[in-house]
Amino acid sequence: MESTVHHETRSVILRKLFISTFYLSAFTFGGGYVIVTLMKKTFVDQYHWIDEEEMLDLVAIAQSCPGAIAVNGAIVVGYKLAGIPGVLTSVLATVIPPFTILSLISFCYTAFRSNQYVGWMLNGMQSGVGAVIMEVVWEMSSGIVKEKQAGPLIIMAAAFIANYIFGVSAVIIILFCIALGVAVTLRREKQQKGGSL
Known part of the structure; x- marks a missing residue:
């Protein structure tokens, strides 16, 4: 799915970003995890500004940072779409309704x-x-399952077991997954450099 964000002027993007983020924040009850799926429906399915895989990455970044996931999600999506003006627009629209x-x-x-x-x-x-x-949970996990890669599936299952059954803190799980992702990426890049020599 090709993003259409480059075909719209910044003022149009900022206006749509403010209206859609304001609407989501005003009528979303239940916390950040609820707004995440609605952001996906708006920015991926409706406007086609972001593809589904990139949305998962942005959500992972938002959840890994301190603070409310709704605001963090607005920050990363706003920055992706329109830079600093997008951040200010989306955060303002997200904060006004609950305030x-x-x-x-x-x-x-x-x-x-x-x-x-x-x-x-x-x-x-x-x-x-x-x-x-x-x-x-279903939409985010189904995106990982569709990739049919053993590594992410094992990590997802292990994280669920560690948190739900053994009560391991979500912070520890997130930090471990970050370290694991960095290690795997560095190893992959090293192998690619070795293969290109």
């Missing part, structure tokens, strides 16, 4: 906390969020 909503809720926190209807609404939202997170 506004939380500011309003803070004024009425006591009423919200004791309201039975709000409690029912939140319980219903939890079920929907769980389903969306499952979709994120």
Whole structure:
């Protein structure tokens, strides 16, 4: 799939980036993992600005950095599409909706906390969020499975087992995977240089 980002002016890209990121942030409940799959649908499937493999790389970068994954994802996607102006645009659009909503809720926190209807609404939202997170896991893992490479499949399974069964910290798993990826890449480049001599 060829990216169409180069065929649009920067002002058009920034406008679409702001509107789409603002919309995703305003109507996405359940945290960063939910917004990731919606970003994929918008920037990969709808606008064709980024291909699916590159989106997975950007998500990996966003998750490996400190901070909220929604903001980190907006930063890497915005920078990929329009440089520093893209970063500022996407971060601003991502931050405005939750900042506004939380500011309003803070004024009425006591009423919200004791309201039975709000409690029912939140319980219903939890079920929907769980389903969306499952979709994120399915879409991201299916992309790795389609590559039919043993290495990434083994790493994915080992990371799941280490975290879910043995309770190994996600930070340790991420750092280990980063080190492993660097080692594999350096080895591959060394082999290519040796073969070209």
